[in-house]
Amino acid sequence: MIIPKNLEELAAYTEKSGKQVFFFKADWCGDCQFIYPFLPEIEKRFPEMAFIQVDRDEYMALAQKWAIFGIPSFVVVENGKVLGRLVNRQRKTKEEIISFLTDLD
Secondary structure (H helix, E strand, O other), X not given: OEOOOOHHHHHHHHOOOOOEEEEEEOOOOHHHHHHHHHHHHXXXXXXXXXXXXXXXXXXXXXXXXXXXOOOOEEEEEEXXXXXXXXXXXXXXXXXXXXXXXXXXX
């Protein structure tokens, strides 16, 4: 999981080639804590994708711009274009995240 050090580094990932999976989370979020244990397995299953962790509270302006009002949420971007969004206020399961990422192809 890539953890950008600042907004400029984070913004650079939105323009990269290849699928970039932005994982919006917050340390206080119980639903985020629920999915942490299986995120490494999901990353291994999709080695062609880069996973970028975005603290929603630290990057609130970006979260608002991308309409991320529920966490955890996932936004997949490639070459500046949004390919898919799994954004809602509900707890995500491992199977739901895998299905979302699989259906992007």
